[in-house]
Amino acid sequence: MDHRFQVSLRGVIDLLSHHLYSSPGVYVRELLQNATDAIRARQRLEPGHAGTVHLELMEKQDGSPPTLLFTDDGVGLTEDEIHRFLATIGESSKREALEARRNDFIGQFGIGLLSCFMVCDELLLVTRSARGDGRTLEWRGRHDGTYAVRESEHPLAQPGTQVFLVARPDMTDWFNPTRLRSLAGHYGGLLPFPIHLTTDQGRERIDTNGAPWRREFDSASERRKALLAYGRDLFDTDFIDCIPLRSTAGDVDGVAFVLPASPHFNSRQKHRVYLKHMLLSESAENLLPEWAFFVKCVVNANALRPTASRESFYEDEALASAREALGQGLRAYLMELAREDPRALQRLIALHGLSVKALALDDDDFYRLVIHWLPFETSLGMMTLADYRRAHPLVRYTPTMDGFRQIAQVAGAQGLCIINAAYTHDTALLEKLPQVLPDVQVELFSSSDLPQSFEELTLDERDATFPLLRVAERVLAPFRCGAVVKKFFPAEVPTLYSSDAEGAFRRDAERAREESDDLYAGVLDGLMAAAGGEPSQLCFNLHNPVVRRLAAVSDRDLMKLSVEMLYVQALLLGHHPLNAQEMVLLNQGLLGLISAQLGGDPGRGGGEGSGGGGGPRGLH
Numbered sequence: 001m002d003h004r005f006q007v008s009l010r011g012v013i014d015l016l017s018h019h020l021y022s023s024p025g026v027y028v029r030e031l032l033q034n035a036t037d038a039i040r041a042r043q044r045l046e047p048g049h050a051g052t053v054h055l056e057l058m059e060k061q062d063g064s065p066p067t068l069l070f071t072d073d074g075v076g077l078t079e080d081e082i083h084r085f086l087a088t089i090g091e092s093s094k095r096e097a098l099e100a101r102r103n104d105f106i107g108q109f110g111i112g113l114l115s116c117f118m119v120c121d122e123l124l125l126v127t128r129s130a131r132g133d134g135r136t137l138e139w140r141g142r143h144d145g146t147y148a149v150r151e152s153e154h155p156l157a158q159p160g161t162q163v164f165l166v167a168r169p170d171m172t173d174w175f176n177p178t179r180l181r182s183l184a185g186h187y188g189g190l191l192p193f194p195i196h197l198t199t200d201q202g203r204e205r206i207d208t209n210g211a212p213w214r215r216e217f218d219s220a221s222e223r224r225k226a227l228l229a230y231g232r233d234l235f236d237t238d239f240i241d242c243i244p245l246r247s248t249a250g251d252v253d254g255v256a257f258v259l260p261a262s263p264h265f266n267s268r269q270k271h272r273v274y275l276k277h278m279l280l281s282e283s284a285e286n287l288l289p290e291w292a293f294f295v296k297c298v299v300n301a302n303a304l305r306p307t308a309s310r311e312s313f314y315e316d317e318a319l320a321s322a323r324e325a326l327g328q329g330l331r332a333y334l335m336e337l338a339r340e341d342p343r344a345l346q347r348l349i350a351l352h353g354l355s356v357k358a359l360a361l362d363d364d365d366f367y368r369l370v371i372h373w374l375p376f377e378t379s380l381g382m383m384t385l386a387d388y389r390r391a392h393p394l395v396r397y398t399p400t401m402d403g404f405r406q407i408a409q410v411a412g413a414q415g416l417c418i419i420n421a422a423y424t425h426d427t428a429l430l431e432k433l434p435q436v437l438p439d440v441q442v443e444l445f446s447s448s449d450l451p452q453s454f455e456e457l458t459l460d461e462r463d464a465t466f467p468l469l470r471v472a473e474r475v476l477a478p479f480r481c482g483a484v485v486k487k488f489f490p491a492e493v494p495t496l497y498s499s500d501a502e503g504a505f506r507r508d509a510e511r512a513r514e515e516s517d518d519l520y521a522g523v524l525d526g527l528m529a530a531a532g533g534e535p536s537q538l539c540f541n542l543h544n545p546v547v548r549r550l551a552a553v554s555d556r557d558l559m560k561l562s563v564e565m566l567y568v569q570a571l572l573l574g575h576h577p578l579n580a581q582e583m584v585l586l587n588q589g590l591l592g593l594i595s596a597q598l599g600g601d602p603g604r605g606g607g608e609g610s611g612g613g614g615g616p617r618g619l620h
């Protein structure tokens with residue numbers, strides 16, 4: 001024999017209140033939504049019907065919990081509908097309309113009314129159907145899952161529905177006039193019909209003026225002013241601009257506000273979204289493309305689906321198309337700025353460069369428009385790509401921060417302008433340059449390219465520095481590093497260590513090898529053997545006074561020690577981590593220098609006894 005599932009209403013309510021709804025206050029939202037749906041259903045039957053909602057708070061003098069009466073003049077329910085829709089959890093009169101894709105309704109799941117059981121134990125619903133026999137019926141539903149239906153002794157004069165809620169003693173906070181005013185305004189502020197609230201203090205109308213972006217204005221500047229004021233009230237932020245939004249997919253419209261400060265990278269903005277003019281969520285994240293983190297928006301959607309919690313949109317094709325269309329709107333705004341008001345675009349880039357760069361990477365037309373306005377860090381300071389290209393036809397960049405640090409000072413002093421493309425999106429943007437603008441040449445630049453720009457020595461200088469070069473070649477050979485002497489600026493830099501990408505890779509692999517076990521070391525050995533490329537190079541700068549003196553030193557041990565120390569110093573200045581062998585060099589070198597200064601036994605070459613500090617020769 002088959003049995004039926006038994007569903008515990010208490011369990012379901014517990015589930016909804018703890019896991020689906022964000023606060024007990026959503027009961028006002030659910031009641032407003034049902035009233036709105038019922039009014040829309042009646043408008044289908046009677047097209048001229050205006051519709052109105054009334055909340056009446058009845059506070060008791062004896063201090064017992066208040067009662068809220070929630071009235072609408074919507075379509076009402078027949079007895080059959082009461083049994084089908086009110087008393088069956090998960091049944092909704094609106095589902096057929098949804099399936100037929102001509103849905104005006106907000107509800108669809110058939111669970112919204114249960115949210116009232118978060119704040120009261122019993123619901124009394126009095127209703128008269130616009131389609132029925134004129135009878136007024138009462139449905140009394142209790143949180144233990146029982147209900148009763150009977151004909152009411154107080155018939156309603158017109159079709160519509162009244163819901164009575166007696167506050168649970170621990171939930172009276174959700175029934176005070178201030179709370180109700182604010183909840184009704186919060187959820188229903190954009191509804192196209194009035195909401196009235198009656199309390200002990202009298203009757204008032206809650207401000208429901210429809211969507212502000214749909215209002216008529218005398219001029220574009222009036223409109224902008226009014227919308228920015230609306231944005232300020234809503235988000236407590238002075239936005240710098242507002243952008244109209246529109247998408248036929250999902251039937252979405254609204255306004256996007258440009259943030260006055262740069263948000264955290266990749267932090268997605270939380271948007272305020274309405275569904276059929278009822279507030280759905282203040283923190284919807286999935287409405288705009290990922291790159292659009294420079295705006296915060298308010299929109300109303302008529303044809304997107306809510307999730308069951310009613311706190312965001314359901315991720316489906318309609319939402320994806322709407323997102324695409326809203327993104328296009330933002331792009332059109334940026335394109336217009338680029339064409340009409342480049343200064344405003346530059347201000348926006350200064351604040352929201354990452355958004356602009358991310359969109360440019362995605363979209364070639366936009367890229368063409370904005371790429372020259374984008375600022376880049378270079379070895380000669382910050383400049384836009386337009387400024388860069390005016391002075392330097394070949395675009396040269398380093399893709400890493402360390403790579404840039406290694407060359408920036410020296411390159412700058414030679415007048416070489418190299419872009420630091422280590423910041424987010426910069427390398428990808430520069431690599432895209434020749435694809436989108438074929439006349440532009442782009443080149444990777446590394447420290448190994450620098451010496452080519454240095455001045456060669458004269459024949460005399462070559463002779464005079466020959467001993468230094470020989471010593472340096474011998475000292476550096478075990479480190480797979482060559483030596484060269486040239487002249488470059490700034491003169492304070494005595495040496496420059498340079499290596500191409502493969503050289504840098506080999507250094508990394510060597511360091512990893514020192515720390516790895518046998519198995520992994522074998523793999524690294526293979527990798528190191530395969531790594532080709534030029535050996536690294538230590539370039540001595542003959543403009544530097546120390547190097548000039550060193551070239552003239554006759555004491556070979558001192559010269560050797562000095563070369564070792566200059567090598568280690570160049571590595572450190574270039575942010576290259578030292579390997580074990582180089583650490584030994586550094587330690588021994590320091591000790592050697594200290595003991596030479598102290599006048600004791602240096603323990604290794606380079607002491608006074610061997611003629612240290614031999615006189616400079618020929619290169620003063």
Ligand SMILES: Nc1ncnc2c1ncn2[C@@H]1O[C@H](COP(=O)(O)OP(=O)(O)OP(=O)(O)O)[C@@H](O)[C@H]1O
Nearest residue numbers: 034038076085092093107108109110111112113161
């Ligand atoms: N004020 C009302 N006037 C007319 N019918 C109503 C009213 N309130 C509720 N109903 C009926 O009760 C049904 C169940 O309401 P409930 O709020 O639980 O779910 P829903 O609105 O259909 O969907 P959702 O769970 O998405 O809100 C509705 O489909 C509707 O038929």
